[in-house]
Amino acid sequence: MPHIRVSDVWLRIFSRQLGGPSGPLGALVARMLNKRNAALITAAVETLDLSGSEKVADIGFGGGFGLQLLLDATNDDGRVHGVEPSAAMLTRAGKTWRSDVAAGHLELHRATMDSLPFADGALDGWISLNTVYFIDDPTVGFSELKRVLAPTGRGVIGIADPDWMARQPFTKHGFTLRPVAEVLAALEAAGLTTQHHILDHREPPCHLLAVTP
Template identity: 50%
Template sequence: MGLRESFRAGLARQLGHPSGLRGRIVGAMLNRRNRAAVVKAVAALELSGTEQALDIGFGGGLGLGLLLRKTATVQGVEISKTMLDRARGTFRREIAAGRLVLSGGPMTALPLDDGSVDAIVTTNTVYFVDDVDLAFAEVARVLSPGGRFVLGVGDPDLMGRAPMLVDNGFRIRPLSELEAALTAAGLTPLRHEEFAHSGLGFHLLVTRK
């Protein structure tokens, strides 16, 4: 493997599970590069300000900050210890005030009680989930009746043309497969938003329990 290929492989691994100093750099990069997508995803939740919201796989923490401005309390679940530590430093006041609770764990085993949150957002995470059926079942389990879930993903056709992603473990699924899995989990489709983002297309699948 050449130097360029080795760098790309390392970056792809960091995108899935940021760790160490490189992970902190990647977290800051994700906040910049994904800003438009995360802003639109949070807006699609149509929060009233009274909900308890959840950001799954919050990465650099941009979504946490947006949710804290728009709702009562926020939960964040993240598999990367590096990103958890970063968020604990960034949002220490909100954590101390009880407005933000951060937990470690995967999307397939969310450390939350049944029906405990009213709105859930996750962007650019399902590429790193082996079992989306189980992941969406977990989302449905912790979501309260009538609650909203917004899933943000890059355009699968365009992502499939990127060797760095395809060759380094990204699970790129057709939108039809994701939509079917959401429905099977008991999450009713409300709308599908599509927009240009970072040279690729981006999709928001907006659902309700």
């Protein structure tokens, strides 16, 4: 029987939590994700350039920092949707933003990128950050992202630099790392036009891919 190091076990657990936080450890991971990704999430929401009345979504919202920024950026005429496959993160978000859910300003959905709970063209904007590592076929997921985006809408995909990610031990478990060129090609294949921005003033460097139909 092969020897399994304790460090390998913890790396697998940590990697699994990053893909779908759950349980007591999930709450800690959610707070870590919010802190670690704050600059990337902020840049993504700013890239949407919202006026306030839009219908927008954070797809794969994890710890929920993006939900708060989208709520802050929309007014009573707007609506924010949170899409997340993790039941634990949905429960956490429902408690954190209970009043916004009750007021109809925020709607939460348990779903994945490849099967979004929206009608064609229903969203004026969306963000989806650090999610592409956990989807089997990005073209399928990106086609769904395009389907739900209004003709005049805008979306933002955010990914950490793949070379940096490849050097992190946790990405060996459950992560699919793709070169930026491959992600761009999948977006194009899905019918999306992309503007590529690099955030290299932070660690790790990140890529913001702003897309339009």
